[in-house]
Amino acid sequence: MTTVTTDPLVGRLVDGRYEVVSRIARGGMATVYLANDRRLDRRVAVKIMHPHLAEGTSGADFVARFRREARAAARLTHPGLVAVYDQGLDGDTSYLTMEYVAGSNLRRVLLTEGTLPLGQALDLLADMLDALAAAHRAGLVHRDVKPENVLIDTDGRVKLTDFGLARAVNEVTSTTTGTLLGTVAYLSPELISTGTCDARSDVYSLGVLAYEMLLGTVPHVGSAPIQVAFQHVNNDVPAPSQSAPWIPAEIDDLVCALTARDPADRPVDAGAALSLVRRARAGLSPADLGRRATPPAADGRVIATAGTASGSDGLVPTASLTALSAQDREAAGLTEPLSVGHLTPPTTRPGPAPRPRPVPARRRRGTRAVVWTLVVLAVLAAGGGGAAWWFTSGPGAFTTVPPDLTGVPQAEAESDLEAIELGHSVEGRYDDDVPAGEVVATVPAAGEAVRKDGDVRLVVSQGVRMLTVPGDLVGSTQVVATTALEGADIVVAEPRATADDAVPAGEVMAVSDGDGESLEAGAEIPHDTAVVLTVSSGPAPVVVPQVTGSEKGDAVAALEDEGLVVDVTEEHSEDVAAGRVISQDPGQGTDAHRTDPVTIVISLGPPLVEVPDTYGQNVRSAEKALKDAGFEVEVRHPQGISPLNIVYAQDPPGGDDETAPKGSTIVINVF
Structure with a gap:
């Protein structure tokens, strides 16, 4: 990680607490520094807003956006999200402090590796979606998902950072400042064309990121941001298999679902997208997961990513899209000035009329016509014989898929196909009824035609899909435990409420299956097993009994039998005999709960x-x-x-x- 030691802030003490050690990175809105928190004795990242952004009429907007980053991110608690610790003002300097993540980011990984193996790309995508799902559940959208904002620590853990463009979903309507916020290569079509966005916009950006991890390039490229923005609005993201034919259809379907141009065709949020990723991964073989695409060769194309529009943040101001020369606008396919919510379809400039091809002179000699006639007849005769051979005995001939391939072990089915000289491929699929290793179905099905030199796809059972029970469920809240189980694709049944004097209300006391069998952390359960959470409802309700006038011993016993905690005080009374209860609080018939306190006053007799x-x-x-x-x-x-x-x-x-x-x-x- 490159650091700059000549920065005037290096060595300075910010707000009397944060000692700046070195500069980590500089963006369009702020500079990030490594610092020591002297109060808590820990390393933190301090983000300091550029002073010039707070100047002028628009300065208040930038300051508000910077502080909104702290408020938005501080609401989020998830191991995959960079934590925000503090926000403040040191003189005219606005700053916030965040968790320091030692490691790299996804951009550096892609620059080094070019492409990622399919399994690794899916794992990273799942981690990003899991973290982003926490933000979506809290009602926040990120709006700037890109490789630079995906940090990978030294242990390989993924952390999303920079919610500087995030805004509460119920506040997101349209871009009112005339500036599109976000990096153009990853912007969703609706954010470009209308300025509006929701959780599905983040899903689109992650779909683009998935494409880039697989193929080493973003799907839409151009020499200027305007060209990339236009493609997002008007062109579908191509299926990855168009560039790497070995990529399975499940991955094509996944990427196309995440990057659908119409938001209504995408998963509703990161949680729903995560379920698609897990489902797609479950159907892939280990061989597929280990493959990777060849990084694209340099072809001179300019990918409009960070830094292409306005500073290192890669933001695309509306002004930069509209202030184009007529020639540039025409080359980008635009005939009207581009503004938020308006992309004009491309127009094609008429070129020179095509030249008519010269008509060859007729050959009139009869002898040549006879020769050509004989040649054609000979070719037809030979072709007819060849066609007959092709479709009867040659490669074009068809046979039928054997009927006894399903329900047998994979090796036996493969042997049967080899015996009739048919090739085969294997696809794994979970199945609740067919034992693992046996063939569930064939494509084509039994009895259907298949070319003699063709392949039959064997769908082989992987057995019942087993899911792992997450850890740390007991002792967590019902909401946290339910979220963890659903994140593991486990069905959560209606919770079982149980009163308990010691466990706070809402805390999980036990985890079990539908039959009441206890489930430990890490236990493997079938995918259709509904997990039941036993949740404390707190102390049970009781009605306070009447003890006024009773002897002290009888009164205490009656209250303690109801689970109430008795607090005894004494005072003299001219009316109540010594040793009897003068009064109680709360009184008879009051609704209470076990472990609630009840105070009784015992008479000491007359003063x-x-x-x-x-x-x-x-x-x-x-x-x-x-x-x-x-x-x-x-x-x-x-x-x-x-x-x-x-x-x-x-x-x-x-x-x-x-x-x-x-x-x-x-x-x-x-x-």
Whole structure:
């Protein structure tokens, strides 16, 4: 990876946190640097917007687009998408920080390899679609899928980056700034012609990328971006087998489906396209997957990719399409200025009228006519005999496909065909009924005609298609687990909800098949097996029972029997006997869930108050003092009634911080 050490930002500390180490790449909107995050002590990629883009009347639009990249990408979480960590403003410098991916990108791989083996191309395409499907599920389109934005780390993992052109789908209507955003070689027809796009536009771009990985060139090329744009709108992407005849029909069908000019004919999003890729790959033999096309020889053609229109981003401004000379516009097949939403069909300039061919003079000599007549008769006679031989005994003769080729092992069917000197080819196909290795069908079918020097295609069973249960399902959310299973082409049945006091609601507790058999991560299951997720519904619902007035022990037991967590507090009460429940919260009949807390207040009985000391007081004064303090008074005359009526004893005694329950009885002895 080339770095530039003379960049003035190298060595600078951005926003007091990111120490710029070196420059990684420079694009039309921003420059990307390798930096150290001093706060978290990790390497990051810092993307800094070019200062001049923030100037002038259009500067706000560029700043908004740059910041939109951070917001769009930060919403996405997927191992195949480059993570965005932070966004900020350092003075006049807008920046964002992203995950640093050490490795290369798909453009460098294609420049080095030229073409990729079919199996590797399909694997890369599947990884890209899997990552892009996460964006589409979040309602985002990328709008700039190209080899430069497909990173491949040192472990071979694929990561999509640069959602700088992405915008929420419900915001995407048309290009209002007069600029088409995206790299022209990969733009979808609708984005070029109308400025509108959705998830299917990304699917088209990946279809072009698949074509390029297989054949080493994009399907539409030209010496100027306008020529490439015109071809996207008016010409179908050719089948790859036109350039490499060995490419199977399944791949032709796949590429043509992804790059259909009408968006309605494409898969609705990356997830649907991923299913097509997996289905196409499943039907290919290992020999086909290992083959690769010969890289195209240099022919002087200019492919309009990155950097052909406006800077290294490869963007195609409308102005660059309209500001063409009349000669250039006519050479590109345009008779009207090109604007967003308008591509004019090509017109053909009339050339000079063709010269009439000279009519040869008649040969009038009769002898020559006789000679030619005899020659023609001889040729016809010989031809008739040759034709008879060709269609009866020669290569043009036909035979019939033997009837006993299906249901037998592949080797036996091949031997039967060799015995009657018929060639054969083999196509693998999953089959739920025919054992692996046996012939499912033949093309042509049994009893149908086939040339004696022809081939019979043997469709050989690969057995029941088995799928692998993904890992890390238990403990994930239902949404994450369902997405992982569907991504593996596994049918997901209705989830089974189970209440659990410990597992949060929505978390997967177990994975099983329809018969209730547990499925471990990595287990192989038939393709038609429906997987059942046992999902926690959280603690079970309960109704809070009535415990007010109950003894403390009985109340706690009743609440805990319902799975509720009891919180006990105590307070004095003049009305509720000690040890009984004064109140509860929530009250009787309230809807709750197991493990919910319920607070009960236990009575400590009446409050303790200080007992007045009435010793030596007149009985009336003593009674009043005690009653004012909240006590009942019992007067006794152990020594008989005396006219003095003086208190000489008290139980319990008063004074010295002596206390007794409010409302209790104080006995005073009087003489």
